[in-house]
Amino acid sequence: MTNMESVRKQFPILNQEVNGHPLVYLDSSATSQKPSSVIDAVSDYYKQYNSNVHRGVHTLGTYATEGYEGAREKVKDFINASSIKEVIFTRGTTTAINTVASSYGRDHLQSGDEIVLTKMEHHSNIIPWQQIAKATGAELKYIPLQEDGTILIEDVEKLVTERTKIVAMTHVSNVLGTINPIKEVAKIAHKQNAVIVVDGAQSVPHMRVDVQDLDADFYAFSAHKMCGPTGIGVLYGKKSLLEKMEPVEFGGEMIDFVNLHDSTWKELPWKFEGGTPIIAGAIGLGKAIDFLNEVGMDNVEAHESELVSYAMEQMNTIDGMTIYGPKKRAGLVTFNLDDVHPHDGATALDSLGIAVRAGHHCAQPLMRELQVAATARASFYLYNNKQDVDLLVDGLKKTKEYFGDVF
Amino acid sequence: MSFNNLDTLYRQVIMDHYKTPRNRGKLEGDHITVEMNNPTCGDRIDLQLKLDDGIVQDAKFEGEGCSISMASASMMTQVVVGKPIEEALKISKMFSDMMLGNELEDHDYDLEDLGDIQALQGVSKFPARIKCATLAWKAMEQGVEKND
Numbered sequence: 037m038t039n040m041e042s043v044r045k046q047f048p049i050l051n052q053e054v055n056g057h058p059l060v061y062l063d064s065s066a067t068s069q070k071p072s073s074v075i076d077a078v079s080d081y082y083k084q085y086n087s088n089v090h091r092g093v094h095t096l097g098t099y100a101t102e103g104y105e106g107a108r109e110k111v112k113d114f115i116n117a118s119s120i121k122e123v124i125f126t127r128g129t130t131t132a133i134n135t136v137a138s139s140y141g142r143d144h145l146q147s148g149d150e151i152v153l154t155k156m157e158h159h160s161n162i163i164p165w166q167q168i169a170k171a172t173g174a175e176l177k178y179i180p181l182q183e184d185g186t187i188l189i190e191d192v193e194k195l196v197t198e199r200t201k202i203v204a205m206t207h208v209s210n211v212l213g214t215i216n217p218i219k220e221v222a223k224i225a226h227k228q229n230a231v232i233v234v235d236g237a238q239s240v241p242h243m244r245v246d247v248q249d250l251d252a253d254f255y256a257f258s259a260h261k262m263c264g265p266t267g268i269g270v271l272y273g274k275k276s277l278l279e280k281m282e283p284v285e286f287g288g289e290m291i292d293f294v295n296l297h298d299s300t301w302k303e304l305p306w307k308f309e310g311g312t313p314i315i316a317g318a319i320g321l322g323k324a325i326d327f328l329n330e331v332g333m334d335n336v337e338a339h340e341s342e343l344v345s346y347a348m349e350q351m352n353t354i355d356g357m358t359i360y361g362p363k364k365r366a367g368l369v370t371f372n373l374d375d376v377h378p379h380d381g382a383t384a385l386d387s388l389g390i391a392v393r394a395g396h397h398c399a400q401p402l403m404r405e406l407q408v409a410a411t412a413r414a415s416f417y418l419y420n421n422k423q424d425v426d427l428l429v430d431g432l433k434k435t436k437e438y439f440g441d442v443f
Numbered sequence: 444m445s446f447n448n449l450d451t452l453y454r455q456v457i458m459d460h461y462k463t464p465r466n467r468g469k470l471e472g473d474h475i476t477v478e479m480n481n482p483t484c485g486d487r488i489d490l491q492l493k494l495d496d497g498i499v500q501d502a503k504f505e506g507e508g509c510s511i512s513m514a515s516a517s518m519m520t521q522v523v524v525g526k527p528i529e530e531a532l533k534i535s536k537m538f539s540d541m542m543l544g545n546e547l548e549d550h551d552y553d554l555e556d557l558g559d560i561q562a563l564q565g566v567s568k569f570p571a572r573i574k575c576a577t578l579a580w581k582a583m584e585q586g587v588e589k590n591d
């Protein structure tokens with residue numbers, strides 16, 4: 037097994053003090069840190085072969101194109117897409133989901149049709165569907181949550197009907213850590229001739245994802261949550277669907293022939309990539325995938341699973357601790373501690389160098405479902421260790437004591 | 444290891460306002476209502492103002508949020524009730540400068556005039572929390588605008 041301590045050493049940002057304490061970074065679900073190899077790859081691109089891609093014939097342009105398209109190959113293999121035609125670079129998960137909603141959604145939805153979501157979705161997998169529903173007259177249906185933050189397959193079967201055209205679901209919840217049974221849901225959706233759009237923002241960074249095995253029609257994720265740079269992500273789509281879809285952005289790079297009154301598009305995947313693409317970002321994402329492959333996604337998953345079990349066990353020893361979500365979960369813990377408001381708790385932890393997220397985590401409907409205004413969240417990644425958990429638990433105990441005294 | 448620097452933020456007075464907020468509740472009769480939230484963190488305030496004859500006759504609030512946001516709302520209502528609207532706005536401007544860590548010499552008031560509000564001065568050292576403190580004041584300013 038990979039030595040995870042040597043993995044941690046490859047993240048220069050972790051080696052610093054914050055507010056006089058060694059940094060304990062527990063906010064990787066918001067964005068992950070980057071290893072030196074990724075930082076260097078982006079910097080090398082700008083220092084050595086910065087050029088536009090797919091244009092001109094000069095040498096640097098060739099290198100840049102190779103870097104950009106090479107990254108696409110890496111993404112294809114990483115998620116086991118069947119062809120590079122199915123890998124579209126976008127700005128991130130949000131843009132990827134919006135692309136599906138604006139293109140596929142607009143063309144396939146009409147009044148009386150239904151879009152099925154869950155109550156645990158991130159805003160970026162709710163609002164694009166709300167907007168397209170308003171524009172087309174389609175209706176949103178929500179799969180309810182069980183007490184433990186999971187969904188029941190029976191509910192999916194009940195809600196997905198012949199009126200359903202799209203099922204949009206997160207693979208892993210960024211609040212509850214719930215891992216949804218995408219493969220089963222895809223089967224149910226396909227039985228009704230609906231497509232499934234999967235929000236993979238919290239899955240691809242943390243576990244092995246095989247889009248063909250899942251039989252997902254669309255799958256979206258962001259590089260910045262998987263050791264890559266901000267500003268780039270991926271929309272995977274089945275070729276048969278993408279081929280029939282209209283681009284959403286029009287301009288340079290995505291065209292074949294341009295006439296005065298009409299134009300034609302490039303083939304897949306480029307017809308969806310209007311304008312100069314995110315070259316440095318793609319190169320950084322490619323390096324992040326190399327890095328994750330070297331560690332091994334099975335190791336990443338096992339490491340996080342061990343950490344999160346340990347964290348839950350330790351956190352549960354604190355009186356007044358409420359943890360949301362199921363026992364079997366991805367590597368994050370969302371919680372509330374007594375009457376300490378999560379912002380106050382997060383500020384106290386921050387003063388000890390411990391970075392956690394506090395707020396509604398871009399999931400306001402889910403917060404209402406949990407009947408809380410806000411929560412705090414500690415999320416783990418491959419560079420975290422048991423000492424981080426111990427420091428968190430210790431910090432939480434101190435926080436409780438501090439506010440227990442002043443309240 | 445302790446929380447020494449936290450004490451500049453969480454002063455006793457703030458905690459007192461958080462625990463036993465002043466003017467929490469609903470106004471009867473004619474009044475202006477402003478609902479405001481902090482979309483990044485979920486703090487929410489529902490502020491009710493009774494403005495008559497150029498004076499803030501009464502103010503009450505409801506809502507939910509962290510200690511800083513709720514204490515600030517409590518202190519804000521306490522200080523503006525009974526004051527001319529113009530003065531309330533001047534104090535709000537001063538509060539905003541205080542949060543930004545700006546000089547306060549040009550203002551018509553001394554910190555001492557503001558009573559409990561002084562205790563919030565420490566918030567300026569915690570940039571992530573300034574929005575919590577200013578929420579109620581923004582709501583008040585919006586309420587006054589609504590009145591015009």
Ligand SMILES: Cc1ncc(COP(=O)(O)O)c(C=O)c1O
Nearest residue numbers: 128129130158160210235237258
């Ligand atoms: C589950 C989930 N979906 C979507 C997103 C949005 O990702 P991005 O902001 O990178 O587009 C996030 C990240 O915040 C997320 O956690």
